[in-house]
Amino acid sequence: MAEGLRERKKRQTRQYISDVATGLFLERGFEAVTVAEIAEAANVSVNTVYNYFPAKEDLFFDRSAGVADRLARWVRGRDVGESAARAVLRELRSEVEAVSPRVGLMAGYDRFMRVIHEAPALRSRLWSLQQETHDILEATLREETGAAADDPLPDLMAGQICWVHQAVFVTIGREMTAGRKPAEVSREVLVLMDDIEDLLSEKVLNYAVRGGA
Amino acid sequence: MAEGLRERKKRQTRQYISDVATGLFLERGFEAVTVAEIAEAANVSVNTVYNYFPAKEDLFFDRSAGVADRLARWVRGRDVGESAARAVLRELRSEVEAVSPRVGLMAGYDRFMRVIHEAPALRSRLWSLQQETHDILEATLREETGAAADDPLPDLMAGQICWVHQAVFVTIGREMTAGRKPAEVSREVLVLMDDIEDLLSEKVLNYAVRGGA
């Protein structure tokens, strides 16, 4: 009994509510499903739903936890002699080349995107995630480079790197929504990434190079 | 009677409601003011408010109409031999140097920013505006360069240019909120803009150069 029954039950309940909700959303759209319906379908009271999730949108993005610090993790894990931007490009290419569901290259992702596209509340939540990604990345760059608190570069660099990430994701989302096959989109996005890298200046591509071991 | 009494009255009513609302928001914050209060303060029914404004946020951003196509206008108006990005940098520098209220360099802008900062609904509306700015700019770049519909460059270039714009605005917002004087912020942002230009690649800086007359 490394963990009480209570903890386990809570996790289960939370997961179940989120799953039920996501299912309903994918089926009928975000706005068409009320929280009351979700609660009923999950055999739980509305108040319990709000007990676990601060807002309706959180029911949809529950799975996406940990996405916000992905860029920062990639940067922290960059190779010796590799810059922040190049690490992100490398990891991103690797995911895209592998046709990874982590970057949306999977059957059914179009439905996911469509639900988001049709619900302003979800789109705005995505922007929040982008913002969070930026802030975490900026903080990471500050730590990694030891930049002064008033140095504007980490902010700017985080902006450029997030832009790369965003451009890739938006394209994947658009193409998948257009009904393309994951493998097709993968190939196309790899080409796009070359264009993107071409648009980055040397300053960006060489920022925060990890010193030799 | 180039215009009926009815039209004039409608415009006045709309303006009055928006003014009253903005005043209340600046005084007490966006969420603390209810639409019912606004309606009452404007001697109008709640339904009339919704008759003019689709949502509460629109009451706050009513003045900001026409901001979304500013970048596109600057690009369209670029000089012969000047690229899109350079035109935006030039216009932006000019506004900042002039300590123009159009870019938030004015006393009282901090209060405006604070209201936005504290209301998620307003922040999300700002992101919408950014998105709109991007889309308009992308369309403009497509027209101006005659790029093919499947050419990804206008999208990417619009992204880079919007990033410049956004970086400048975020900085102005942050510094003004921190209580700095407009003139001070102006000087600081001009320095920042040099950093920003330094981070742009030649490809970006030379995209969509206007051909000779």
Added chain:
DNA sequence: CTGAAAATTTGCAATGACCCCAAAATTTCA
């Protein structure tokens, strides 16, 4: 100037997200 047509404003009633509180059910642990 006048009365009906057109447009606007308003009142009323709902819906749905979300919050607060106190009672009821469940789990923990001495």
Added chain:
DNA sequence: TGAAATTTTGGGGTCATTGCAAATTTTCAG
């Protein structure tokens, strides 16, 4: 096993937003 801690629930609001039909105002032809 029973009191303490924690969760769940029910009931009762607030507020944004919408739909609808009645009431009011404005326009305009005659």
